[in-house]
Amino acid sequence: MIRFEDVSVTYDGVAEPAVRHVDFEVPEGELALLVGPSGVGKSTVLGAVSGLVPHFTGGTLRGRVTVAGRDTRTHRPRELADVVGTVGQDPLAHFVTDTVEDELAYGMESLGLAPAVMRRRVEETLDLLGLADLRGRQIGTLSGGQRQRVAIGSVLTPHPRVLVLDEPTSALDPAAAEEVLAVLQRLVHDLGTTVLMAEHRLERVIQYADRVVLLPEPGAAPVVGAPAEVMAVSPVYPPVVALGRLAAWTPLPLTVRDARRRAAPLRDRLPTEGARGTARPATTHPPETTAASPRPRSGRTFWSRVSRRADGGRSHGSPRPFGALADARDLQVRRGRVTALRGAGLDVSPGEIVALMGRNGAGKSTLLGALTGLVRPQAGSVTVGPVVPAATPPRELVRHVGLVPQEPRDLLYADTVAAECAAADHDAGAAPGTCRALVAGLLPGVSDDTHPRDLSEGQRLVLALAVVLTARPPLLLLDEPTRGLDYAAKARLVDILRALAADGHGIVLATHDVELAAELARRVVLLADGEVIADGPTAEVVVSSPSFAPQVAKILAPGQWLTVAQVREALR
Amino acid sequence: MHPGAWWAWALGMGTAATRTTNPLLLGLLLAVSAYVVATCRTVAGSAYPAFVRLGLTVLLIRLVFATLLGSAIPGTHVLLTLPEVPLPHWAQGIRIGGEVTAEGLLFAFYDGLRLAALLVCVGAANSLAAPSRLLKSLPGALYEAGVAVVVALTFAPHLIADVRRVRAARRLRGRPDRGLRGLAQVGLPVLEGALERSVALAAAMDARGYGRTADVPAPVRRTTAALTLGGLLGVCAGTYGLLTAAGGTYGLPLLLAGVAAALAGLRLGGRRSPRTRYRPDRFGVRAWLVTGSGVAVAALVSWAAASDPSALSPGVVPLVAPALPLWPAAAVLLGLIPAFVAPAPKEPS
Numbered sequence: 001m002i003r004f005e006d007v008s009v010t011y012d013g014v015a016e017p018a019v020r021h022v023d024f025e026v027p028e029g030e031l032a033l034l035v036g037p038s039g040v041g042k043s044t045v046l047g048a049v050s051g052l053v054p055h056f057t058g059g060t061l062r063g064r065v066t067v068a069g070r071d072t073r074t075h076r077p078r079e080l081a082d083v084v085g086t087v088g089q090d091p092l093a094h095f096v097t098d099t100v101e102d103e104l105a106y107g108m109e110s111l112g113l114a115p116a117v118m119r120r121r122v123e124e125t126l127d128l129l130g131l132a133d134l135r136g137r138q139i140g141t142l143s144g145g146q147r148q149r150v151a152i153g154s155v156l157t158p159h160p161r162v163l164v165l166d167e168p169t170s171a172l173d174p175a176a177a178e179e180v181l182a183v184l185q186r187l188v189h190d191l192g193t194t195v196l197m198a199e200h201r202l203e204r205v206i207q208y209a210d211r212v213v214l215l216p217e218p219g220a221a222p223v224v225g226a227p228a229e230v231m232a233v234s235p236v237y238p239p240v241v242a243l244g245r246l247a248a249w250t251p252l253p254l255t256v257r258d259a260r261r262r263a264a265p266l267r268d269r270l271p272t273e274g275a276r277g278t279a280r281p282a283t284t285h286p287p288e289t290t291a292a293s294p295r296p297r298s299g300r301t302f303w304s305r306v307s308r309r310a311d312g313g314r315s316h317g318s319p320r321p322f323g324a325l326a327d328a329r330d331l332q333v334r335r336g337r338v339t340a341l342r343g344a345g346l347d348v349s350p351g352e353i354v355a356l357m358g359r360n361g362a363g364k365s366t367l368l369g370a371l372t373g374l375v376r377p378q379a380g381s382v383t384v385g386p387v388v389p390a391a392t393p394p395r396e397l398v399r400h401v402g403l404v405p406q407e408p409r410d411l412l413y414a415d416t417v418a419a420e421c422a423a424a425d426h427d428a429g430a431a432p433g434t435c436r437a438l439v440a441g442l443l444p445g446v447s448d449d450t451h452p453r454d455l456s457e458g459q460r461l462v463l464a465l466a467v468v469l470t471a472r473p474p475l476l477l478l479d480e481p482t483r484g485l486d487y488a489a490k491a492r493l494v495d496i497l498r499a500l501a502a503d504g505h506g507i508v509l510a511t512h513d514v515e516l517a518a519e520l521a522r523r524v525v526l527l528a529d530g531e532v533i534a535d536g537p538t539a540e541v542v543v544s545s546p547s548f549a550p551q552v553a554k555i556l557a558p559g560q561w562l563t564v565a566q567v568r569e570a571l572r
Numbered sequence: 573m574h575p576g577a578w579w580a581w582a583l584g585m586g587t588a589a590t591r592t593t594n595p596l597l598l599g600l601l602l603a604v605s606a607y608v609v610a611t612c613r614t615v616a617g618s619a620y621p622a623f624v625r626l627g628l629t630v631l632l633i634r635l636v637f638a639t640l641l642g643s644a645i646p647g648t649h650v651l652l653t654l655p656e657v658p659l660p661h662w663a664q665g666i667r668i669g670g671e672v673t674a675e676g677l678l679f680a681f682y683d684g685l686r687l688a689a690l691l692v693c694v695g696a697a698n699s700l701a702a703p704s705r706l707l708k709s710l711p712g713a714l715y716e717a718g719v720a721v722v723v724a725l726t727f728a729p730h731l732i733a734d735v736r737r738v739r740a741a742r743r744l745r746g747r748p749d750r751g752l753r754g755l756a757q758v759g760l761p762v763l764e765g766a767l768e769r770s771v772a773l774a775a776a777m778d779a780r781g782y783g784r785t786a787d788v789p790a791p792v793r794r795t796t797a798a799l800t801l802g803g804l805l806g807v808c809a810g811t812y813g814l815l816t817a818a819g820g821t822y823g824l825p826l827l828l829a830g831v832a833a834a835l836a837g838l839r840l841g842g843r844r845s846p847r848t849r850y851r852p853d854r855f856g857v858r859a860w861l862v863t864g865s866g867v868a869v870a871a872l873v874s875w876a877a878a879s880d881p882s883a884l885s886p887g888v889v890p891l892v893a894p895a896l897p898l899w900p901a902a903a904v905l906l907g908l909i910p911a912f913v914a915p916a917p918k919e920p921s
Contacts, residue, residue, distance in 0.1 A: 050779045057775075081781030092730075093772035096723065096780070098704060105850030110781035112846035119851065140729065155780065374740045398746035410741035413761060427746040471746060 001162055001194040002026040002049055007063035009044050009053060018044045021221040022063070024213055026196055028161070031188045031208055033227070034198040035236055036215035037486045038456050042166075042198040043089075045215070049164050049196060050086040051077040068161050082111050085155025086164045089484075091147045092139075100142075100150055101126075101135045107158045121157045129153045129183055144360040145176025152183060163187065165197040169204050170483055173359040173512045174547040177204050184208065200486055203238035203515060203551050206231070207255040228252045236487050239515055239551040242564040246571075259555045267556055270570055302499035325350055325475045325506035326371055326401070331380035333366050333530075340366040341377070342530040348475060348506040353497065355521035355538070356510040357548055362527040364510035365406070368477045371508075372403045384475055398428055402473035406480045408464035409452070418448035420467065428471035438466040442496060458489025465496070475506045482513045494520055518542060518550035518562035538562060573612075573914055575701030576709055577859035581608075582697030584866025585907050588873035589689035592884040593682040596896040597873075597904060598689045604907045605696045611911045613699050623695020627688030634684030639672050643680060645888060647673025675888045682888070709853060712842025716783065723773065730769065734762045786846040793844075800837030806830020858913050865909035872903035 003025045010017040019041035026032040034042050047053035051072040054061045065072045068083045085107075088094055097103050104125055108118045126132045129149045134142065142150065148168055155163065168184075169177035185208055187193040199205045206212075212230040214223040223230055228251040231241045240259050244252040247266050253259035326348045333341040341363045348354055356364050369375035370382050373389030382389055385400045392400075405411060414420040421435035428434070439446065442462045452460060461481060468476065478497075482490050497520060501507055511517055517524060517538065524541040526534040526548070534541045539560040543553045552561050561567055582605070589601055609620050640654070654669040704725055707718035738758045742748075747757075777783075810827025876899060877884045883897035 052775050052779055056778055077775075077778045078781050078784045081779060081784070084779070086776070086779045088772060088776060090772065093769050094776040096719065096773070096777055096782075098702075098722075102850070107780045109847050109850055110784055112784075112786070112848050115848060115850065115852075118848065122850070158781070369740075372744060374743060394743045394748060395746045398744070403744050405737075405741060405744065407737070410737055410761070411745060413757070424745070467745065 001028040001030075001068060002032075002196060003064075003066045004045075004048070005064045005066075007045075007048060007061060007065055009041070009048065009059055009061050011057065011059040016219065018059075018218075019215070020219045022215075024222055024224040026194055026211065028194050029188065029192040030210040031184065031195040031197070032211045032213055033202075033205060033209035034196060034213045034215070035202060035230075035234065037217070037236055037488055038200075038458060038484075040215040040218050040220075042215060045213075046086075046164050046166050046196065046198055048072065049162065050084045051075060051080050052086070078110075081107065081160075082158055083160055084162045084164060085152075085158070085160035087148075087151045087155055087166070087168060089166045089170070091151035094151050094154070095139050098138055098140070099135075100131060100137050100139060103139060103150055103154045104131075104157050107154060111158050113158070118157075121159070125153045125157050128156070128186070130179075143176070145172050145179050148172060148176070148180050149183060152180070156187070161194060163193050163195045163197075165195065165199075167199055167484065168197060169199060169201060171480075174204075174514060175359055177201075177512075178547075181205060181208055200236075200484065201238075201513070202236065203240065206238055206241075227254050239564055240555065243552055243555060243567065246564060246568055256551055256554045259551075263555050266567075267559060270556070270559060270561070270567065272559070302496070302503045302505075324348075326382075326384045326508075328367070328370060328382045329380055331367070331370055331377045331382065333363075333370065333375055333377050339530055340375075341370070343380075344527060344530055344532050345380070346371070346508070346525060346532075348508060350474065350504040350506055351501050352523065353501050353507045353509070353521045355517035355524045356508055356527065357512070357514075357517060357524060358527035360512075363530040364527055365479055366530075367527070368403060368479055368508065368510055371475070371477060372401055373397055374403075395427075395429070398468075398471040398473060400473055401475040401477065402468035402471060403477040403479065404461065404464050404468055404481060406483065408461045411464045411467055412452040412460070415451055416449045417446055417452065417463065420452060420463065421470075424467040424470045430470050430472075435466055435470040438469055439463060442466055456489070457484040458486070458492065461485070461489075461493065462496070469500075474504070475508070476500060477508045477510075479510045480512065481509060482511065482516050490516060514542065514548050514550045515563075517548075518553065519565070524548075573701070573862070574709070574853040574855045574859040575705040576853075576855065577862040578701040578910075579697045579706060580863040581866030581907070581910055582693050582700065584863075584868075584870040585696070586690045586693035587870035588904065588907075589686060589693060591870075591873045591877040592900070593686050594884050594886055594894050594897070594900075595682060595685055596894055597884065597900060598685050600896075600901055600904050601907070602689055602692055604904060605693055607908065608911045609696045609699055612914045619698035620692075620695045623691055623698065626695070627691040630691060631681070631684035631688045634680050634687070635677065638676055638680030640668060642667045642670050643673070643676030645673070645676045645679045647675030647889065649674035649891060651677070675891060678891070679888045682886075705853070708849075711838050712845050712847065713838045715842075715845060715847060719782070727766065727770075731762065731766055734765050738762055738765075784846060785844050788844050792840060796837050796840040796844075798837075799833050799840060803830050803832070803834025803837055806833055858915065861913045862910045865906050869903055869907045872906070873900055876900040876903065 004022045007022040008017045008020045022045060034045060036042055044053055047057060048061065048065050049067055049072075053059065055072075055076050061073070067080060070080060070083065072080065095103055096106050101122060104122045105118055108121065126135055129152065131146070131149060131153060134146060134150070139147065139150065152163075152165070152168070163184075165184075168180055172180065181204065184195055184197070188195055197205070206227055209227045212225065212227045214230050214234050216223060216235055223233065231237050231252050231254065232245075237245075240254065240256060241252055244259060247262075249259075249262050253262055324347065326346065328347070329345040331341045331344050333339070344363060344367055346354070346356070346367060356367065358364055366375055370377050371384060371389060373392060376390040387397065387400055389397055389401065412420055414423055417439060418436065421439060422432070424435040425432050442465070443459055446455070446459065446463075452463060455463060481493060485493065494516070497507055509517065509521065521538050523536065524534070524538045525532055526541060526545075539562060542548050542550065542562065543557060543560050550562055552563055552567065556567070561570075585601060585605055589598060592598065613620070650671045651674055653671050656670040657668040659666060659668065704722045707722055710718040735758055738761045742758065806826055807830035810823055810825075810830050813823025813826055873884070876897065880897065883895070884900060886892065886894035
């Protein structure tokens with residue numbers, strides 16, 4: 001159905017091709033998963049299927065791409081619209097009209113289908129995707145999962161034979177992601193739709209794939225095969241595969257269920273009381289001794305690592321004495337008629353990493369906003385260190401709390417890394433060179449004149465983090481930090497955050513990424529509907545929850561193991 | 573209900589508002605429009621209150637100017653005397669400060685009220701039928717232009733959200749988020765974001781078949797071009813004819829022929845676009861009634877204004893209490909028809 005024949009794509013003004021010698025085929029009715037680290041050209045391959053590469057993006061495409069027998073060289077994207085449906089990374093950028101029903105009809109209108117057919121298909125699609133209750137809603141009022149489903153529905157109505165999706169579940173909470181994936185599976189099984197999808201969060205999608213196309217590194221030819229075979233050699237893999245590799249299971253299990261059936265011997269080998277998450281009482285937080293957040297491998301703490309490079313300024317060797325970092329109680333936040341927080345609270349002590357979880361719209365970002373003074377609560381109290389965030393001028397506040405927002409790009413204004421760093425020093429009142437030294441420590445090899453936009457998603461996040469850290473806030477907040485990050489970038493972030501916590505920084509992560517929370521956080525706070533519904537050690541909160549449990553916990557339950565690293569440690 | 577009907581009704585009410593300065597009549601008109609909006613409103617997040625506020629602002633500004641700058645109305649009832657700013661002789665005819673008369677203020681009030689009523693009628697149209705829905709009813713050949721406008725309209729809320737986000741980010745960087753300089757520095761990232769979103773949207777629209785064209789035989793294409801061009805030329809020449817004294821005979825027929833040719837060209841041009849309409853709005857009996865009520869209000873009030881100017885434009889010199897002219901008021905009440913004939917709005921889900 002989709003056929004790549006020795007395809008290389010070179011964008012204008014770039015010497016190296018973005019992808020080289022891509023040659024594979026996806027037969028009709030299969031779900032193919034495109035995997036690989038960031039920057040290997042996954043989006044380019046996806047764009048080539050719909051003809052947007054090179055017709056829309058420019059550049060040169062060598063070789064041949066055919067979809068349902070149509071050559072993309074002679075067919076422009078609009079002429080492929082009846083066979084290929086494309087949903088990009090950001091569903092909001094995809095919507096042309098303003099209500100759900102119109103959006104579903106838009107594609108069919110462009111293709112000139114008869115009104116009776118359109119009417120029928122809209123109703124069918126509303127039922128298929130469970131959108132019937134939302135038909136008249138304004139698109140702006142939908143939640144993330146609903147938007148993603150509407151975006152998929154809007155390309156489904158013309159009955160395309162191929163569906164191309166770029167990271168369909170990255171921005172979604174676990175439950176909403178399941179919702180979207182269930183729909184995709186139904187399309188593949190019931191309608192015989194061919195799906196090609198790229199996704200970083202393999203733990204969510206690998207079990208649905210019939211075939212995996214792996215782009216191992218930039219410019220390398222892809223490896224194509226059955227999921228289990230490809231995962232055995234892939235540089236990116238989900239925790240279930242990591243556990244399988246660790247236990248030398250062949251063939252590799254891809255689902256929690258398969259792994260569980262193999263895991264009985266492994267469970268026996270593991271020490272029974274080794275479920276270390278439970279050994280510690282929930283109320284006290286001794287600094288950094290648990291397996292869930294061991295000291296950084298380098299042995300040195302964060303500021304000692306970077307301070308060698310920093311010239312002058314404050315003494316970087318020892319961390320400042322930190323009191324209780326943040327205390328928020330009984331917060332009430334209303335936005336219009338919507339209550340975002342009702343009585344939620346959060347306290348953070350030095351050296352503690354807290355994961356804030358809950359479905360989209362549960363109030364995570366609002367709580368972070370209240371801690372940074374972006375949101376003024378109607379009732380309740382917030383203090384960060386000695387100050388009340390909403391009543392503190394920004395210049396003063398950055399010394400107490402820093403937030404890396406969901407879109408790190410929002411924090412970056414300048415057009416070179418050097419200018420960005422100079423501005424950050426100025427904003428924070430730090431000695432010149434402080435920020436640049438941080439960047440050099442965190443992102444070795446990024447030159448001064450790089451434009452922040454040219455950095456990869458992960459590098460941009462770290463640059464934003466460095467900008468925030470320039471003021472050395474004792475409390476560090478990150479909103480959804482792993483969106484769009486591959487496993488390597490995530491591992492780097494985990495290292496940095498652990499080192500910061502070891503230096504006494506309090507860190508709060510709002511995240512949907514259960515694997516990240518399991519790896520990093522000692523404590524998990526679950527929010528639902530603006531209220532805290534659970535607050536306790538990661539192992540206790542997460543293991544019992546079906547949607548927030550990491551894969552390793554599901555496989556090795558009832559033992560409270562959270563990450564592959566813990567298991568590896570225990571087996572040693 | 574066809575959105576065109578609502579706009580016709582609202583514009584009819586607006587036209588009626590421009591014909592009179594009688595505050596009682598205008599008040600009645602405003603009440604009628606508010607009642608219809610309250611019973612038939614379909615658009616979520618209505619624009620009506622915003623337009624009402626805008627109307628009030630306009631009225632207030634008109635009064636403030638009348639107070640500060642004086643008024644051309646010769647009045648005898650001096651309410652208060654402001655200190656007058658002496659102006660050089662070349663600024664003769666301009667006055668700042670000085671006597672404020674009841675007559676001048678009242679005249680300004682009547683005048684401002686008329687403008688405010690017009691604005692409120694436009695607001696009523698906006699909240700009864702979103703402009704984007706109106707654009708969807710454009711003929712096929714103009715559809716693509718209509719979509720472009722709709723997209724532009726949906727961009728405004730995105731832009732506001734962007735500004736909020738970037739301002740929040742400035743605060744996170746420790747920069748002041750208020751003040752003029754703060755606002756200026758927000759501009760660039762917001763524009764950048766808007767540009768990126770437009771490119772992404774353009775790609776998505778292309779991939780969804782926007783701009784697909786059907787094969788049209790060459791003779792039809794040529795006829796379309798000839799009709800459209802000829803029609804436009806006819807419209808130009810006809811308008812010229814109407815406006816010059818000499819061309820009274822050929823002006824009107826030429827204009828009508830030009831319009832007809834241009835419309836035919838548009839209709840033929842629609843063939844190039846293969847697109848179809850999903851659940852198009854039908855112009856049914858109810859729509860005709862709604863349109864008719866608007867047209868009737870406009871026509872009757874205009875006629876009344878021509879036949880009895882003193883009742884519809886009450887004088888301010890000497891000061892008299894305005895009376896409610898019976899028949900024009902009855903005409904305005906015709907504008908209530910939509911409240912009874914329009915289908916009840918569905919509960920927003």
